Amino acid sequence: MNLFSRLANLVRGFFSLFVTGLEQQHPEIAYENAINTMIEKYNKLKNATAGLIRLREDAADRLQKAQAQQKELSAMLEQAMATGQDDLAVELIERKDAVDADIASLQAELEAAEKDVDTAKTALTDVKGEIGKLKAEKDRMLAKMQSAQARTRINDQLEGLSVDAELRALENVRTGIKDTIAKAKLGDELRESDLDTRLNALKASSSKATARAKLEAMKKDRAAASDANRTI
Known part of the structure; x- marks a missing residue:
């Protein structure tokens, strides 16, 4: 195989792959190509059948003429024998034998032509039926494909209505709220650890201790006064 042949095969291979991919994406093209091929085959077969019919009619016509000649020769042979014309009768017999042979051949030819x-x-009937089946299959399969494509589009739309995005946005809001609460807690904790806060707490504690001491002293004074009254 020379270089040009290899290049031609390579181009045909790429073109075949391209056509195959195109037909897969657009199956109606493949069906149309197949239907057109079948119709072309049907037309060629129809022309060939017409030619066979012409041959059959020609054989039938020649057979009819030979049979008519056979009858004519038979009649002439009877007349020759009736009139004693033996030499003419011999000639007629020879001609009739040749016609009889032609008739046998033409009958066989006509049977074969039929x-x-x-x-x-x-x-022709089979091919026509196949064309009808192929057309029906095309309509049926394309309808199925269109239905499947519609379902796919609906599924894609349903997937687009998913709440995942909204849930993610809400989760971000929740995280933001938690961050705000955490910052507030951090401020409280920082204030609790602040020196002024600690001093104020210490003052409050000292004030309570002084109040308790006064309370204890008042209790003692009251108890002493009560004892003095009982002594008197």
Whole structure:
């Protein structure tokens, strides 16, 4: 194989891959190509069948003429024998024998032509039926494909209505709220650890201790006064 042949095969291979991909994306093209091919085959077969019918009609016509000649020769032979014209009768017999042989050959030819026509007509019917089936299959399969494509589009739309995005946005809000609360707690904790806060707490504690001491002293004074009254 030379370089040009290899390049031609490579181009045909790439073109075949391109056509195959195109037909997969657009199956109606593949169906149309197949249907058109079948129709072309049907038309060629139809023309061939017409040719076979012409051959059959030609054989039938020649057979009819030979049979007419056979009858004519038979009649002439009877007349020659009736009139004693033996030499003419011999000639007529020879001619009639040749015609009889032609008739046998033409009958065989006509039978073969009729069989060929019947076979071709059957093939025509089969191809026509296949074209009808292919057209029906095309309509059915394309309808299924369109239905599947519609379902796919609806599923894609349903997926687009998912609440995942909204939930993610709400989660961000929740995180922001938690961060705000954490910052507030941090401020409280920082204030509790502040020196002024600690001093104020210490003052409050000292004030309470002084109040308790006064309370204890008042209790003692009251108890002493009560004892003095009982002594008197």
